[in-house]
Amino acid sequence: MMQESKESKLYFSKELLGWYETAKRDLPWRRHRNPYYIWVSEIMLQQTRVDTVIPYFQRFIERFPTIQALAEAPEEDVLKCWEGLGYYSRARNLQAAAQQVMERHGGIVPDNKKDVSALKGVGPYTSGAILSIAYNQPEPAVDGNVMRVLSRYFLIEEDIMKTGTRTLMEDLATELIPLGRAGDFNQALMELGALICTPKSPQCLICPVMVHCAGRLEGAEDRLPVKSKAKPPRPEYRLVALVEGDGEQSGRVLVRRRPDSGLLARMWELPHIPAAAEPGEGAGLPDGPAMDRLAAVLGGAGVLAAPQGALMEAEHTFSHIHWNMRVFRFQQVDGRGGERTAVAESASAYEANGDVAGPNTGHDSVEYRWITKEDMGELAFPNVFIRILNQYFSMK
Secondary structure, X not given: OOOOOHHHXXXXXXXXXXXXXXXXOOOHHHOOOXXXXXHHHHHHHOOOOXXXXXXXXXXXXXXXXXXXXXXXXXXXXXXXXXXXXXXXXXXXXXXXXXXXXXXXXXXXXXXXXXXXHOOOOOOHHHHHHHHHHHHOOOOOOOOHHHHHHHHHHOOOOOOOOOHHHXXXXXXXHHHHOOXXXXXXXXXXXXXXXXXXXXXXXXXXXXXXXXXXXXXXXXXXXXXXXXXXXXXXXXXXXXXXXXXXXXXXXXXXXXXXXXXXXXXXXXXXXXXXXXXXXXXXXXXXOOHHHHHHHHHHHHHHOOOOEEEXXXXXXXXEEOOOEEEEEEEEEEEEOOOOOOOOOOOEEEHHHHHHOOOOOOOOOOOOEEEEEEEOOHHHHOOOOOHHXXXXXXXXXXXX
């Protein structure tokens, strides 16, 4: 049951701000009030640890120092700069929103909730963070860290996955914001959740607001917040072809670019297909039939390649899918063509191979390309294929 009083609220806001002023981390996006920098940092911090984000943020701002620079950049450059952070739709949405800011607001991040919230990829938390931190407006910025802190301090036992609970948290957070201190207060809340009021083993004895924490007094800090379990990602078993070039393509491997929409849109990858063509096959498909299936798909794309055997295994988890990947080495047969020669596979065939391309890919064909390790510095790959390719090239 939620427990709150005027005294506990005033105590919370005062003590939290006092603690933040002395304990806050020196983070690059906290050294200014530039709304663009704050916006970029908040998008990067979604689903990603601060320590991971810092070097990405610094490289991104160096490469795209202004909204105009980001809006006008080739998407390939933006994805390459984001490579390794994952959740690549964040990068695409950020660039699309930058273009909106250029078109609608003269290149200046708007300072009102309606216009900020209308930007692509900007939800209630991000809009609250921008408006409060950059413009010091009394808007709540409620993310997982904040909901955990408020759940424990005020003994809120409602499921934080429910919309009604989030609304309750936003209203409460708004009420707690001290006059003229919105930016510092919201960052203090986030900092407390990141450093002290952590998901497991919260450090209650050094918490600046422990005295009036209802969750601690109730002995409920370890079971709060209440959060219904998300559906686990479904497993998928995939067969991957690492094709080594022959002749003029010697020393190169074959990669393809994903279609314009769907999962990992327009990023580069090794050719791969689902392992299961028949019910019950999944991970148990023997190597021989697996390589035959891959060879047939490569042949359909115009690449003659002879299977050489199993190479390695890899896996990767998305929010809704877990890929279990078996990688097989192939050798191109009768290689011809120059460095930039590409083969094409129809988008419909690509979708038939089981990849999420969407109903309208915008491509008449899927692009293939032969690359060296050095070419990886130009092309954006999902993390799992970076790992596979780096491991392969390290063995050469």
